Amino acid sequence: MTTLLILMLERVGILLIVVFLLSRMRSFRKIIDNEHGMKERLLLIAVFGTFGILSNYTGIEIRGGEVSTQVWQTDVAFDSALANTRVLGVVLGGLLGGPLVGLGAGLIAGAHRMALGGFTAAACGVSTLLAGIVAGLIGKRFQVNDKHTPWRAVAIGIVMECTQMGIIVLAARPYEAALTLVKVIAVPMILINGFGTLLFMLIVQSILQEEERTRALQTHKALYIADQTLPFFRQGLNAHSCREVAAIILKWTNAAAISITNRHQVLAHVGAGADHHMPMQRLATQLTKNVLEQGRLLKARSRDEIQCAHESCALQAAIVLPLQVHGKTVGTLKLYFTNPGQMDQVEQELAEGLGKLFSTQLELAEAELQSKLLKDAEIKALQAQVHPHFLFNAINTISVLCRTDSEKARELLLQLSVFFRSNLQGARQMLIPLHKELEHVEAYVSLVQARFPDKYEIRMDIEPSTEKVLIPPFTLQPLVENAVRHAFSKPKDKRIGQVTVRAFKQDDQMVLVTEDNGSGIDRGLLDLVGKQTVDSAEGTGTALYNIRKRIEEIYGEAACFQVESERGAGTKIVIRLPLHHNQWGDQHVEGLYRG
Structure with missing residues (x-):
């Protein structure tokens, strides 16, 4: 039992390394963060179904109560069985993605296990599918970011593993071999799958917490920039105010240059390309004109899309946002980058937040102006x-x-x-x-x-x-x-x-x-x-x-x-x-x- 426990610990370690590497991928982090459309569900099915397949291949063969040390299992003898972490991936897929993901991952992992053979193949296939369906149903009400979630997931994983042991005893034949197998693998599989579930859920929660911290930092940065720019945007869209605002945004973002326009001309350009992107020039790029006409964010990922006529212009990518007052687009905010790779999702979300805040500031400036004009009229009447x-x-x-x-x-x-x-x-x-x-x-x-x-x-x-x-x-x-x-x-x-x-x-x-x-x-x-x-x-x-x-x-x-x-x-x-x-x-x- 000790040897089996150590070998299974090695196998689950391999899977957790894969999980950690996946956690560094933004696409995986996005689907973990409860953004589950059909595309994301299919991706989750593929990911956790693959986990099940890897678990089958890295399983440990058990024959007559003896543990095999073979590293990769491609074919299991009729009188043999596998001890693996297959149920771990299926249960986690169901908890994170819901019934469809649990069913899909269970089908993939269970079918693959049946294909490998062994006297427990059918029982393991059925138990895997059942674990996926049950975990998926539970996953509909499963709160991933709750502090008690890892332990609840451990409990669910243990129950599913115990259920698998029961199905093996009831369905696998010969009965004596199935009972002997369960006595050998039950404790190590329950412990290792519970431990693996705990570590996996901690990694998932770490992903979510990191995303929350990132959003909090972005929000703090956006609010700080808005606070710094408020005195200038209160003056409206003019060359002086926009130049000060552009300098502040450039300092607190990763953009290489910042440009602000009204509907007719460039009011300010600070940063790379300032030698030829001159303020007070008429709008030259179709991209900016499209944003003014459509009133929505547009991006350029190449110099050709930016349409700068200067041969040595270093600007290679741009995010252009509309500045709106009472639903009417009055100008644009442009973030330029010298490397398209710098224009990531974080910068785009920050730019969108700034665009909304700046639009609000311009609306407040207009309201303040109207209030001042009203007071002027009252004072003239008094005079x-x-x-x-x-x-x-x-x-x-x-x-x-x-x-x-x-x-x-x-x-x-x-x-x-x-x-x-x-x-x-x-x-x-x-x-x-x-x-x-x-x-x-x-x-x-x-x-x-x-x-x-x-x-x-x-x-x-x-x-x-x-x-x-x-x-x-x-x-x-x-x-x-x-x-x-x-x-x-x-x-x-x-x-x-x-x-x-x-x-x-x-x-x-x-x-x-x-x-x-x-x-x-x-x-x-x-x-x-x-x-x-x-x-x-x-x-x-x-x-x-x-x-x-x-x-x-x-x-x-x-x-x-x-x-x-x-x-x-x-x-x-x-x-x-x-x-x-x-x-x-x-x-x-x-x-x-x-x-």
Whole structure:
């Protein structure tokens, strides 16, 4: 029994070496990974049927209870039998491939065993077929990647081997020879087949785990690349963003070159062939045009398929993917290789994942653009709510001065032009330098003081370093106007109205302060001012609401708008804006999908 055990261990070792070599083949790994179409099932039948044949050929001949050491069995004497690992391959085929594979592998291995002869040939053939069918039926619900699977497979293999021993005793004749044979081979075959099943299932699970790790690494790489490229794809498909994206993809893939196009021209090409694959050229290859038309991935496996006219071009293969926004193909992503062998399945799957992620990023960029345009429209509408009747008051004042002080009237006309020029510029721009806003304030103050001489005093305390800092237009002028119109509106109040405007830097913020010594705001209205329009004798608070609304739309939580006031003691409004604000800018809006 010991000799037989050692010999069978050698035989199962040979089969496991074959299994290990097969596990390195991608086609075998693919069918093991539960991808079982008819083609894969037929391949599994062939593989595990061949295992059965090899087991028969490498079996150990038993005659009269004696063990033969012959290495290769091509013919078994009538009074002899074989101890082998045939059932191992058939059972594993059924567990992995289901009933069809179990039946097919059982037929091949069983028929071959019957062809070799021996007094147990028929019994072994029947038991092999039965083992394949039963294992296949069990395999329909068999979870290969479960942690308990190897031991369950061992148990099934042992049961099938025990069943074979029972069939041999019941069906093989003479009965005494069959019983003697079973006593000799039962324990070694059960142990070795169980051990072989365990090792085989561990190899299969190792294949699956390796595939899972590969997918996880690919997913991680794709997500990392997507994260690195997101800031650039938010800018849309343009030459600058695509050049940065191509450089990132080239660094993290095995491609020799990366190219990105829109529907009309190459936006970026980085890597091999960059000396003649120049950005901003029109699309030259039919392959790219086909991808744009068909909206699906296409591959080129030769230089002729790439269709590069340059004689010394090193690019020999390519994967071209569509970049889509809302189902419409807006461009392509191309991965080039200098060796067609580098364009394997792993690179193709990574490229497909990147294509989908990049398409999603472009859709998000378009949605972000639409949101920004909507906010721009809202802000323009708010800016348009500046009081237009001020124009008529200013014209009336200038009209009177034309008869009494023509030079003063001329100066006021110039200030009026500055005032309305600032209005027009502010309606077209999101941000302007602080000194432009101060010009707006000074023009307004000049017109008001001409109408009400010696009634208002405006003080400016501006830190020089703040004059070029960008702020939203109509930020200070409406506050000064609000103070003039409402803070000093009581007829009996003979005080000179004082309004102070200050601007300075504090940490990473620009601080704008407008303060007056007017009548102040009732405590009951103070919490509402700036957050909504109010109904009061002094006004509606529309100016404060507009300013706060625009600041929130542009800066979000990075800005702050505060109103401090006490009845009879004046009002102080403090605005804090970030010095460094991430603006897309007009250039981005115009070039989102422009090459």
